[in-house]
Amino acid sequence: MSSSYLFEVWTAIQIVMVVGLVLIAIRSRSSEKKKYPPVVGAWMVVRDLVLFKDKVPHRTFYQWAKCYGPVYSVRTGFSSAVVVLNSAKAARQAMTEHHSSITAKNLTTALKVLSLDQTMVALSDYGRDHRLMKKLMVSHLLGTTPQRNNAFMREEMVQKLITSVYLELKEACNDTVNMSKIILDxxxxxxxxxxxxKTVEPLYVEELGSEIVSVQDMYNLIVGDPGNAALEINWRDFLPFVNRWFPNKKLRKMLDDVTKRRSALVKALIRQERDLLASGKEWKGYLDMLLKEGEILSERQLETAIWEPVIESTTTSHVAMVWAFFNLAKHPHTQERLYKELEQVCGNKALEEEDLGKLAYLKGIFYETVRRHSPLPLVPLRIVHEDVEIDGYHVPAGWEILINIWGANNYEGEWKNSEEWRPERQLEFPVEEDIYRTMVFGAGNRLCAGWAQAVTIASLVIGRIVQNFELKMPTGHEEDYDTIINTGTHKQHPLFSILTPRNA
Incomplete structure (x- = not known):
């Protein structure tokens, strides 16, 4: 091998090294110009997520925001991080301006299993299947026309609820009522x-080998058990390499069991409806429409299209109503102001849906309640596909975004004295910004399809209860703000209220 050849090789190596060093320097200098989110200290992460793993994560993330600001990052690997957003401004930017760059979701173990691997509209990636499922839900169940056609069902439900309260008071030995149970019933x-x-009736479920008789059992299988399972925190999800090597097998078995039991009931409901249609039943209702669309829906999509709207219609409205009555009972002056507004608008007649647009204070009570007690405190992780800038911070592709809805709705930089439940603050919003009063229903293309129904149902029930009854808090329950553990904001203990009929 000639010396000239060796010299050429050595020269080439030197050139490559110099070029590489120059590129690294340019990239480093470019990176220095970019403003990255503050990084949460590793010790704080270990301390709060491992040693105190019974803490509720949305509150933990909120506490970190007090130290690092509303936007910060948590390292989860050598090159990637999770950026946590704790303000409405930052969350809205991620959901609207940068939606196309932050679309895919990285679900926790619990949500991935329970959503049937992201078949659920609310938890699916934005794509063809998501658009199809959401279109069916909006066009035939939650959109303007189907909601108008279902108004009689809402009125019937509210009437029965009010009647149940009167019967409870008449049959009970005292004037204290379990409002949590009555609302859910x-x-x-x-x-x-x-x-x-159609009305729910006893149903034999072949896969379970038993007849499901009570509505409570159906609730447990479709909503209650999956809801509780979804709240289970698997801290391995925050450390992906650990989750891959050491999966939580006990958690996975529990999730699979809950999912199978829910699927068994839903399949039985589908079979029952198919048999009725085959015997000549008239085609009507959402399930019938879904069965007509059977060729374009997989069995998994058909099942999800049934239980998803039931879960979402039940949980959000129930959380809102329970906490609204809790706070109204604690604040007699607020309750009296609402009663006066109802009197002024409705007179002696019962509140109707057509009146809701005239009741600004009632609307304020609803939105302030879901702000203070956000039904969904955390939005599942989203993967950043392209470099974006959120609230002035550079977020590179490959990182993830975690939106802390509870944190955003309690961020002191946007909500003064955020821990106070004060409906008056909601009166500052113009009507056209209703959906942006809080981050509860999301924003942009991922806006919750059922937000209008949730507002309507909760407002109707709250208004009609206050029209008919004066609420008081039983002694000893005034500070019962406890919520269920982990990622939920449901009231941990049933809401008992002292109700006095106003027309007595």
Whole structure:
């Protein structure tokens, strides 16, 4: 090998090294110009996510925001990080301006299993299947026309609920009523009836080998058990390499069992409806429409299209109503102001849906309640596909975004004295910004399809209860703000209220 050849090789190596160093320097200098989110210290992550793993994560993320600001990052690997957003401004930017760059979701173990691997509209990636499922839901169940056609069902549900309260007071030995149970006893059957198109009846479920008789059992299988399972925190999800090597097998078995039981009931409902249609039943209702569309829906999509709207219609409205009555009972002056507004607008007649647009204070009570007690505190992780800038911070492709809805709705930089429940603050919003009063219903293309129904149902029930009864808090329950553990904001203990009929 000649010396000239060796010299050429060595020269080439030197040139490559110099060019590489120059590129690294340019990239480094370019990176220095970019403003990255503050990084949460590793010790704080270990301390709060591992040692105190019974803490509710949305509150933990909110506490970190007090130290690092509303936008910060948590390292999850050598080159990637999770950027946590704790303000409405930052969350809205991610959901609207940068939607096309942040579309795919990275679900927790619980949500991935329970959503049937992202078949659920609310948890699916934005794509063809998502658009198809959402279109069917909006066009035939939650859109303007189907909601108008279902108004009689909402009115019937509210009437039965009010009647149940009167009967409870008459039959009970005192004037204290379990409002949590009464609301759920009427809200879930309404949500299920709206989907399957008929009153819920006893049903034999072959896969379970038993007859499901009570509505409570159906609620547990479709909403209650999956809802509780979804709240289970698997801290391995925050450390993907650990989750791959050491999966939580016990958690996975529990999730599979809950999913199979829910699927068994839903399949039985589908078979029952198919048999009725085959025997000559008239085609009507959401489930019947879905069966007509059977060729374009997989079995998994058909099942999800039934239980998803039932879950969402039940949980959000139930959380909102329970916490609204809790706060109204605690704040007599607020309750009295609402009663006066109802008197002024409705006179002696019962509140109707047509009146809701004239009741600004009632609307304020609803939105302030879901702000203070966000039904969904955390939005699942989203993967950043392209470099974006959020609230002045550079977020590179490959990182992930976690939106802390609860944190955004309690961020002191946007909500003064955020821990106070004060409906008056909601009166500052113009009507056209209703959907942006809080981050509860999302924004942009991922806006919750059922937000209008949730507002309508909760407002109707709250208004009609206040029209008929004066609420008071039982002694000893005034500070019962406890919520269920982990990622939920449901009230941990049932809401008991002292109700006095106003027409007595």
């Amino acid at each position: 009427h809200l879930f059957p309404f949500a299920l009836n709206q989907v399957i198109g």
